[in-house]
Amino acid sequence: MSDWVKAKVTGKHAWTQGLYSMRLDGPIADFTAGQYIKVAMDIAGDRVGRPYSLVNPPQERPLEIYFNEVPDGPLTPRLSDLDPGDEVWLSAKAGGIFTLETVAPTKTLWLLATGTALGVYLSILRTPDPWERFERVVLVHGVREAADLTYGEMLDGIAARQGERFSFVPVVSRAEVPGALRGRITDLLTSGTLESVLGSRIDPSDSHVMLCGNSAMIKDAKVILEGRGLIRHKRQAPGQYTTEQYH
Ligand SMILES: Cc1cc2nc3c(=O)[nH]c(=O)nc-3n(C[C@H](O)[C@H](O)[C@H](O)COP(=O)(O)OP(=O)(O)OC[C@H]3O[C@@H](n4cnc5c(N)ncnc54)[C@H](O)[C@@H]3O)c2cc1C
Numbered sequence: 004m005s006d007w008v009k010a011k012v013t014g015k016h017a018w019t020q021g022l023y024s025m026r027l028d029g030p031i032a033d034f035t036a037g038q039y040i041k042v043a044m045d046i047a048g049d050r051v052g053r054p055y056s057l058v059n060p061p062q063e064r065p066l067e068i069y070f071n072e073v074p075d076g077p078l079t080p081r082l083s084d085l086d087p088g089d090e091v092w093l094s095a096k097a098g099g100i101f102t103l104e105t106v107a108p109t110k111t112l113w114l115l116a117t118g119t120a121l122g123v124y125l126s127i128l129r130t131p132d133p134w135e136r137f138e139r140v141v142l143v144h145g146v147r148e149a150a151d152l153t154y155g156e157m158l159d160g161i162a163a164r165q166g167e168r169f170s171f172v173p174v175v176s177r178a179e180v181p182g183a184l185r186g187r188i189t190d191l192l193t194s195g196t197l198e199s200v201l202g203s204r205i206d207p208s209d210s211h212v213m214l215c216g217n218s219a220m221i222k223d224a225k226v227i228l229e230g231r232g233l234i235r236h237k238r239q240a241p242g243q244y245t246t247e248q249y250h
Pocket of ligand 1: 069075080
């Protein structure tokens with residue numbers, strides 16, 4: 004992923020202070036839903052690049068990333084300052100194996116996200132793959148505040164197209180929000196609340212779980228899933244959960 008191509012910012016949306024979607028027009032190679040590109044800017048003589056999952060499905064353009072500003076981070080405060088017409092660098096090729104290609108067919112696909120990790124699943128869910136390969140798809144999005152529940156229209160569109168096969172569960176940790184569960188995803192797994200709301204249990208015989216987001220959620224979820232008998236997927240030894248850690 005060391006070759007860079009120039010891209011233009013074509014749109015920026017601030018969902019809340021510090022939470023952004025950015026649209027980019029750049030000539031990257033074909034990619035698979037679930038992969039990330041590196042976005043870079045030249046800062047004080049250095050090219051500073053960070054990986055971002057693509058939110059758009061492979062068949063759609065513009066490219067889109069979804070990110071939050073890390074106040075002391077080298078890249079994100081500068082990235083969020085950009086406006087349409089400004090330029091960034093992109094890795095010419097997307098990378099990563101957090102895709103459905105590494106998931107064996109099973110009954111239920113569970114997609115667990117914290118924060119901006121929602122984006123990777125929005126790409127996957129807008130391809131035919133999950134709907135051809137799984138009977139049911141459950142998306143769980145954990146955030147701190149109600150305002151961090153984003154992409155509502157897009158999620159409504161997926162729900163309208165897929166009907167009962169798709170369930171979306173918003174989870175908010177710091178506030179009581181109508182229609183959302185209160186707490187942390189991992190606590191709601193431990194208590195059984197999440198599965199009882201969905202009327203479905205995560206079981207190695209009929210489930211695959213994808214985990215994406217912060218290290219605390221992934222670390223705690225791994226312990227819970229392994230306690231249920233799920234094994235981490237490896238190329239040589241297929242298992243029932245896969246992970247991608249953002250930070
Ligand atoms: C494979 C992969 C895909 C990624 N995809 C995305 C994505 O789609 N959207 C996205 O927002 N981020 C994503 N990230 C994280 C992203 O690459 C950057 O680390 C992040 O945007 C911060 O960049 P920065 O240069 O400002 O700070 P960095 O130098 O990268 O990080 C500074 C500090 O902030 C922490 N940090 C990093 N990200 C966050 C965050 N989101 N919230 C709080 N603390 C954080 C880091 O652990 C570090 O301690 C991804 C990371 C990986 C490894």
